[in-house]
Amino acid sequence: MLHSLAFAPREALEGDFVSTTREAFRVAHDISAYSLVALTREVAPLMTNGGSIVAMTYYGAEKVVPHYNVMGVAKASLEASTRYLAYDLGPKKIRVNCISAGPVQTLAARGISGFTSMLKHYQERAPLKRSCEPAELGATGVFLASDAAAGITGQVIYVDGGYQIMGM
């Protein structure tokens, strides 16, 4: 199962994080993180001979990315949920992992203010001098779904041109 959805009210992705309303915080976590728990609960009984669950996350879960705000906090919750789900479902041979993607031009990404400068930043700073291609994310998803990844669970795999390793 691929979990590839997220949402936060637009106003929460523009100003200061400290201004996040209780309602925007709730909505972002409900849609972007709790949905993984709810979907996993429904799909796990169908995975009678083991399975693989993959969720899409972003570096803003672990470091401050200006404007990513409450979505970063929700992604931290998504990544932690992945680890707890991996522990629960490991005995059923169901693996749960995250792919942490570098910035990609999508409808959701265009909602983040300053997104274009994020892409430029990756081109300047990432070891591979770029973010990532959608096909590369797909290939990593196929890997995680395959038996080649049979020993991998509860992990965050970075497909981000190597940006995550940089200190400055």
Ligand SMILES: NC(=O)c1ccc[n+]([C@@H]2O[C@H](COP(=O)([O-])OP(=O)(O)OC[C@H]3O[C@@H](n4cnc5c(N)ncnc54)[C@H](O)[C@@H]3O)[C@@H](O)[C@H]2O)c1
């Ligand atoms: N684009 C990026 O730069 C980037 C980087 C890292 C991670 N991600 C993550 O990748 C995933 C997919 O996003 P994307 O960038 O491909 O954008 P996208 O706009 O193509 O996908 C977002 C999806 O979320 C769905 N969605 C939104 N609210 C929903 C709701 N209430 N119920 C059900 N579905 C809902 C939308 O219908 C849409 O299909 C998200 O989890 C996103 O955070 C994206």
